[in-house]
Amino acid sequence: MKTSLVALVTALCLTPAALAAPAVAADKSGDGWPAFRALYEELVETNTQHSDGSCTLAAERMATRLKAAGYSDADLHLYAPADAPKDGLLVATLHGTDKTAKGILLLAHIDVVEARRSDWVRDPYTLIEEDGYFYGRGTTDDKAQAAIFVDTLIRYKQEGYTPRKSIKVALTCGEETEGVFNGARYLANERKDWIDADFAINEGASGELDASGKRVAMNIEAAQKVYQDFTLTATNSGGHSSRPRPDNAIYAMADALKKVQAYRFPVMLNDANRAYFTRTAKLKGGEIGAAMSAIVANPEDAAAEATLSNEPNLNATLRTTCVATLIDGGHAHNALPQSVTANVNCRIFPGVPVETVQAGLIAAINDPTVKVETDGHRSPATPTPKMPPEILGPIEKVSADIYPGVPVIPVMTLGATDSIHTSAAGIPSYGFRGMFVDPDGGNAHGLNERIQVQSVVDGRRLFYKLIKIYAGGK
Numbered sequence: 001m002k003t004s005l006v007a008l009v010t011a012l013c014l015t016p017a018a019l020a021a022p023a024v025a026a027d028k029s030g031d032g033w034p035a036f037r038a039l040y041e042e043l044v045e046t047n048t049q050h051s052d053g054s055c056t057l058a059a060e061r062m063a064t065r066l067k068a069a070g071y072s073d074a075d076l077h078l079y080a081p082a083d084a085p086k087d088g089l090l091v092a093t094l095h096g097t098d099k100t101a102k103g104i105l106l107l108a109h110i111d112v113v114e115a116r117r118s119d120w121v122r123d124p125y126t127l128i129e130e131d132g133y134f135y136g137r138g139t140t141d142d143k144a145q146a147a148i149f150v151d152t153l154i155r156y157k158q159e160g161y162t163p164r165k166s167i168k169v170a171l172t173c174g175e176e177t178e179g180v181f182n183g184a185r186y187l188a189n190e191r192k193d194w195i196d197a198d199f200a201i202n203e204g205a206s207g208e209l210d211a212s213g214k215r216v217a218m219n220i221e222a223a224q225k226v227y228q229d230f231t232l233t234a235t236n237s238g239g240h241s242s243r244p245r246p247d248n249a250i251y252a253m254a255d256a257l258k259k260v261q262a263y264r265f266p267v268m269l270n271d272a273n274r275a276y277f278t279r280t281a282k283l284k285g286g287e288i289g290a291a292m293s294a295i296v297a298n299p300e301d302a303a304a305e306a307t308l309s310n311e312p313n314l315n316a317t318l319r320t321t322c323v324a325t326l327i328d329g330g331h332a333h334n335a336l337p338q339s340v341t342a343n344v345n346c347r348i349f350p351g352v353p354v355e356t357v358q359a360g361l362i363a364a365i366n367d368p369t370v371k372v373e374t375d376g377h378r379s380p381a382t383p384t385p386k387m388p389p390e391i392l393g394p395i396e397k398v399s400a401d402i403y404p405g406v407p408v409i410p411v412m413t414l415g416a417t418d419s420i421h422t423s424a425a426g427i428p429s430y431g432f433r434g435m436f437v438d439p440d441g442g443n444a445h446g447l448n449e450r451i452q453v454q455s456v457v458d459g460r461r462l463f464y465k466l467i468k469i470y471a472g473g474k
């Protein structure tokens with residue numbers, strides 16, 4: 001997942017302390033745990049960072065394991081672009097009996113954020129199990145889910161399970177790095193035939209642990225805001241700094257950014273944040289809980305809006321947000337500035353066109369000398385998401401079994417994942433990690449990334465059951 005606010009904050013806080021992890025209760029031997037652990041270990045220990053790693057090698061290693069379990073070459077698609085031979089991908093399919101059904105896509109990226117050995121306490125590319133935790137780069141983001149998906153296909157094949165709907169696992173590269181080959185985008189645009197499905201499950205929202213390690217909510221991403229950068233450019237004729245004039249490119253930019261800071265996009269509700277506020281209101285209670293219920297009842301409720309807007313996470317769940325993140329300008333100490341540029345990063349509410357946000361910024365700034373343009377990178381438009389019962393129902397059922405008493409909460413995530421490519425290609429995509437991560441996100445993207453062993457044990461049990469419910473058959 002590209003850096004969301006949480007990851008950014010954690011990355012800055014060096015090595016947040018791990019929670020006291022629960023002793024691993026579940027019997028790890030009965031259901032093939034050793035085979036899973038060996039697969040997970042091989043995946044984590046295959047360096048797949050963009051600078052010097054190889055997703056292609058990781059994909060080939062997973063293909064070897066699937067073949068050993070009985071998958072044929074026809075069931076497996078290994079692909080690497082000629083101009084990026086290390087950025088390869090794998091699509092593996094357990095074919096279903098119902099040829100009219102498109103199937104289920106299980107998407108996971110196998111590339112990881114850079115990790116330097118000298119910065120880490122332990123080797124980032126050795127899977128280390130310590131004090132109830134797995135440590136290593138990608139143990140949370142996103143190799144636990146990738147390993148569970150491959151392991152589940154292997155178990156299904158070994159037990160002779162034949163689904164009604166085909167089950168497709170896509171392991172892709174390029175999710176963590178801008179501007180490189182992105183396997184999910186390639187599959188969505190060039191080889192949709194390999195991955196086409198009725199819906200997709202991808203990384204996104206996770207199970208939430210509180211500061212004491214208590215399991216408080218199992219979140220499912222019902223919607224994802226769209227990442228979009230805008231470039232603001234203020235120009236001026238400049239001149240000698242000994243004769244300053246009221247008009248000045250830096251002042252124009254400063255005024256423009258203050259207006260961006262003050263501007264609030266309208267409150268919007270969709271299936272995702274409506275369900276999130278409704279279910280979380282009960283958990284939260286108090287003023288915040290009351291405001292959550294009020295905003296669902298009446299999106300025009302100004303008092304509820306004010307209460308929720310004061311909390312950054314809730315404010316970002318209510319609306320499109322835009323914020324200045326970079327600025328650059330002026331060309332000499334003794335000259336009036338001629339050009340200043342700033343980057344404004346927006347997280348757009350799903351279904352809202354980029355042009356609408358651009359128009360909102362232009363209206364708020366209201367200064368024709370300040371141009372507002374997209375930075376040439378345009379996120380694909382995403383359809384307004386739905387959270388149908390046939391998706392949510394099975395998750396609630398299995399989650400109640402594996403995580404009794406923990407509510408399932410649809411959320412709108414603020415970070416970006418590869419679901420943006422699959423949903424833009426018409427495959428409704430749900431971000432569901434199915435595993436609990438520490439409040440700091442297991443320090444994904446940061447130092448000493450980790451995940452509780454028990455979380456992986458339970459996540460593996462959950463997906464084994466959940467995918468069978470979705471796929472049917474026997």
Ligand SMILES: [Zn+2]
Nearest residue numbers: 001141142203
């Ligand atoms: Zn990720």
